[in-house]
Amino acid sequence: MAADFEILAVDSGSMARAGVLRVAHGEIRTPAFVPLATKGSVRGLTPAEVRDLGFDMVLGNTFHLHLNPGDERIAGQGGLHSFMRWDGPIITDSGGFQVFSMGHGTVADEIKGRAPNGPGRSGSVRAIEEEGVRYRAYTDGSERFMAPETSMEIQANLGSDIALVFDECTPFHVSRDYTARSTERTHRWLDRCLDWHAEHGPAGQLVYGIVQGGVHEDLRVESAQAVAARACDGIAIGGSLGAEKEQMYEVVRWATAVLPPERPRHLLGIGEIDDLVAGVARGIDTFDCVMPTRLGRHGVALVPEPGRRWRIDLTAASLKDSDEPLMEGCPCPACAIGYSRSYLRYMAKARELTAMRLITVHNLAFVQRTVARLREAILAGTFEQVSAEILGGAAP
Ligand SMILES: [Zn+2]
Numbered sequence: 093m094a095a096d097f098e099i100l101a102v103d104s105g106s107m108a109r110a111g112v113l114r115v116a117h118g119e120i121r122t123p124a125f126v127p128l129a130t131k132g133s134v135r136g137l138t139p140a141e142v143r144d145l146g147f148d149m150v151l152g153n154t155f156h157l158h159l160n161p162g163d164e165r166i167a168g169q170g171g172l173h174s175f176m177r178w179d180g181p182i183i184t185d186s187g188g189f190q191v192f193s194m195g196h197g198t199v200a201d202e203i204k205g206r207a208p209n210g211p212g213r214s215g216s217v218r219a220i221e222e223e224g225v226r227y228r229a230y231t232d233g234s235e236r237f238m239a240p241e242t243s244m245e246i247q248a249n250l251g252s253d254i255a256l257v258f259d260e261c262t263p264f265h266v267s268r269d270y271t272a273r274s275t276e277r278t279h280r281w282l283d284r285c286l287d288w289h290a291e292h293g294p295a296g297q298l299v300y301g302i303v304q305g306g307v308h309e310d311l312r313v314e315s316a317q318a319v320a321a322r323a324c325d326g327i328a329i330g331g332s333l334g335a336e337k338e339q340m341y342e343v344v345r346w347a348t349a350v351l352p353p354e355r356p357r358h359l360l361g362i363g364e365i366d367d368l369v370a371g372v373a374r375g376i377d378t379f380d381c382v383m384p385t386r387l388g389r390h391g392v393a394l395v396p397e398p399g400r401r402w403r404i405d406l407t408a409a410s411l412k413d414s415d416e417p418l419m420e421g422c423p424c425p426a427c428a429i430g431y432s433r434s435y436l437r438y439m440a441k442a443r444e445l446t447a448m449r450l451i452t453v454h455n456l457a458f459v460q461r462t463v464a465r466l467r468e469a470i471l472a473g474t475f476e477q478v479s480a481e482i483l484g485g486a487a488p
Pocket of ligand 1: 418419423425426427428454457466
């Protein structure tokens with residue numbers, strides 16, 4: 093089955109495209125950013141607030157929801173949409189990323205290509221076998237097993253609109269030979285996921301295959317071609333994308349250059365402001381990233397300042413007496429209250445829930461306006477100009 097994906101405009105100077113992806117619970121206007129509802133909520137926000145910020149879809153985490161509260165319990169409550177009271181589209185990851193990142197340092201280390209040094213986490217993966225992965229659950233220490241079929245069954249219980257296939261998120265610090273063998277196994281797991289879904293998957297649930305291949309051009313191209321040759325509704329790009337941004341953009345382009353244009357493409361775990369611009373230019377339709385929500389909880393706000401990586405640490409001592417607003421002219425509901433940086437700093441330092449919530453709202457609104465602006469620009473034929481403005485520090 094092919095996804096109902098309508099491409100409305102393609103930029104003449106890049107691979108950027110704007111479209112509408114129609115899934116069981118509604119439409120996603122692309123390019124789109126997908127906020128994380130890892131454990132069944134976008135942390136600190138109600139579903140109505142997420143919707144009002146302009147988001148069409150959220151991402152639920154297969155691994156965490158399986159361990160707690162359990163996908164069968166969620167199925168008993170009518171599925172994840174009903175359980176979390178979000179009636180729009182939901183994409184669920186496969187759990188592979190979490191299972192593997194437990195064994196290879198932190199998630200961020202893997203994506204950014206840093207050396208694995210996660211404290212006390214290695215060893216949680218007991219064994220990676222052809223059949224699946226044996227791991228130790230962080231909830232109760234019990235030994236569990238996740239196979240491609242298990243992941244698809246969990247996602248069927250969750251009832252997401254888009255399920256991602258189970259893959260091995262190949263670490264950065266492994267040999268080319270390991271990456272090649274791992275990528276081939278991911279393709280065999282892809283077939284098993286599609287077979288299971290064809291027989292047992294919920295009607296209307298789309299399945300995205302995942303391109304792996306590390307930072308090796310031939311492996312990435314082969315993987316993209318292998319995934320495209322299967323009957324996946326859409327295609328995600330995952331795994332290690334390199335240590336530097338330029339390398340990441342290259343890796344993405346290797347894949348998108350050979351992917352069939354008519355199928356939607358998702359870039360897993362990437363969502364910094366410059367990465368959104370670069371990803372859209374390379375033909376990515378949807379993104380998910382923990383950045384805006386995690387930063388918000390740590391008192392870091394997004395601002396249109398590329399020289400500071402678009403962020404300001406509101407806990408900084410230099411803001412103690414600042415009467416400046418969080419961001420001049422920001423139309424978001426948090427900034428509309430009119431708090432000064434001094435007040436937000438004081439609240440963030442005190443770990444006040446209100447501060448974390450408001451900064452999260454502001455960050456999500458900032459990211460949403462960025463992708464919405466890129467989308468409008470593609471439709472208007474001004475993508476190159478608008479991209480340059482955003483990268484130059486224009487407020488979205
Ligand atoms: Zn704001």
